[in-house]
Amino acid sequence: xxKVTQAQTEISxxxxxxxxxxxxxxxxxxxxxxxxxxxxxSGELVFLIRRNSFDxxxxxxxxxxxxxxxxxxxxxxxxxxxxxxxxxxxxxxxKSWGAQKLVFGQGTRLTINP
Amino acid sequence: xxxxxQSSRYLVKRTGEKVFLECVQDMDHENMFWxxxxxxxxxxxxxxxxxxxxxxxxxxxxGYSVSREKKExxxxxxxxxxxxxxxxxxxxxxxxxxxxxxxxxxxGSGTRLTVV
Numbered sequence: 001x002x003k004v005t006q007a008q009t010e011i012s013x014x015x016x017x018x019x020x021x022x023x024x025x026x027x028x029x030x031x032x033x034x035x036x037x038x039x040x041x042s043g044e045l046v047f048l049i050r051r052n053s054f055d056x057x058x059x060x061x062x063x064x065x066x067x068x069x070x071x072x073x074x075x076x077x078x079x080x081x082x083x084x085x086x087x088x089x090x091x092x093x094x095k096s097w098g099a100q101k102l103v104f105g106q107g108t109r110l111t112i113n114p
Numbered sequence: 115x116x117x118x119x120q121s122s123r124y125l126v127k128r129t130g131e132k133v134f135l136e137c138v139q140d141m142d143h144e145n146m147f148w149x150x151x152x153x154x155x156x157x158x159x160x161x162x163x164x165x166x167x168x169x170x171x172x173x174x175x176x177g178y179s180v181s182r183e184k185k186e187x188x189x190x191x192x193x194x195x196x197x198x199x200x201x202x203x204x205x206x207x208x209x210x211x212x213x214x215x216x217x218x219x220x221x222g223s224g225t226r227l228t229v230v
Contacts, residue, residue, distance in 0.1 A: 009154070035218055043123075045204065045221035091156060100145060100164065101172060102219060104156035 002027045004094050006105035013082055014113050021077040021108050023092030029053075031097035034068065034075045039089040039107070051075060082112045117141075118222040120205050126228045133192040135225050137205030144209060146188035147219070148172075148180065151202040160203075163188055195229045202226050 003026040013019050025034065036048040049059060051068050059066045063080045079086050089109050093102040121136040139146065145164050149157040159172030161180040169180050177199060181189040188207075192199055205222040 004156075006156075037218075037221075043202070043204075043224040043226075045206075047218035047220070050218050093157075100162055100170070101147065101159045102157075104149075104158075106154055106156045 002029075002094055002096065002103045004092050004103055004105035006090075006092055006108050008108045009106070010109045010111070012111040012113060015084055016081050018078060018080050019082050019110065019112075021079075021090050021092075021110065023075045023077065023105060025073050025075065025092070025094045027094060027096060029096040033095045033097075035091075035093040035095070035102065036066065036075075036077050037091045037093065039091065041088075045091065048077075079110075084112050084114055086110060087112045118205055118207055118220050120203075120222040120225050122225050123223065124226050124228075126230060127192075127195050129196060129229055131192075131195050131229075133195045133227065133229075135190040135192075135203055135205075135227070137188045137190070137222055138186050139188075139205075139207040139220070140186065141207075141209060141220075142185065143207040143220075144185070145207060146182065147206040148178075148188070148190045149204045149206065150174065151204055151224070157204060160190065192227075195227075197229050200227060200229045 005024045032053045034051045037045040039045050065078045067076045089107045091107045092105040095102050118139045127133050147162040148160040151157045158174050163169045163182040179191045202224050204224045206219045208219045
């Protein structure tokens with residue numbers, strides 16, 4: 001069975017602080033894909049990143065970075081120098097090779113206070 | 115940019131009504147999905163379709179059906195709405211050609227359905 005766990009239900013920080021959102025996944029498949037999505041108050045899920053299981057390179061995109069560690073089955077997301085516009089619900093998701101669907105974590109509500 | 119459009123942002127329906135949620139995508143994607151989002155549960159897959167007139171059950175299909183008569187449109191049907199179907203419903207699509215370039219699934223803005 002596949003499972004994604006985002007243990008942090010809500011996080012609240014002050015603007016300019018760094019914040020890390022945790023994601024732990026379970027799968028027996030050797031080939032799989034991991035995702036992060038952002039859901040602002042407008043409701044639409046915005047695609048942030050996709051990472052393949054055979055590529056453990058960390059990724060940085062501006063203030064966003066992702067740390068993929070197969071040894072601990074984790075795919076954590078860090079926002080550096082957070083801004084109020086980063087306030088949203090963030091979802092981590094998993095897809096197996098050959099499967100159609102995404103399996104989502106419960107989501108983490110991130111609030112950045114000015 | 116690919117757009118996935120859900121026809122209603124908010125809906126209020128009565129128990130027992132038949133409810134149609136509509137989703138349209140504009141990029142000729144083969145695969146379309148309906149998810150339900152509830153607090154603390156994340157998103158759960160209701161149904162998906164990989165081609166016109168083709169459908170597959172997801173994890174929570176009970177009480178729902180779907181229709182895909184045209185490639186761009188995927189409808190979710192609540193045959194007899196109940197209060198436990200009050201939720202946020204999100205439609206998504208993906209094109210496997212885009213997948214090879216590292217793209218993800220594209221989601222609509224959601225329909226918040228309240229059944230009273």
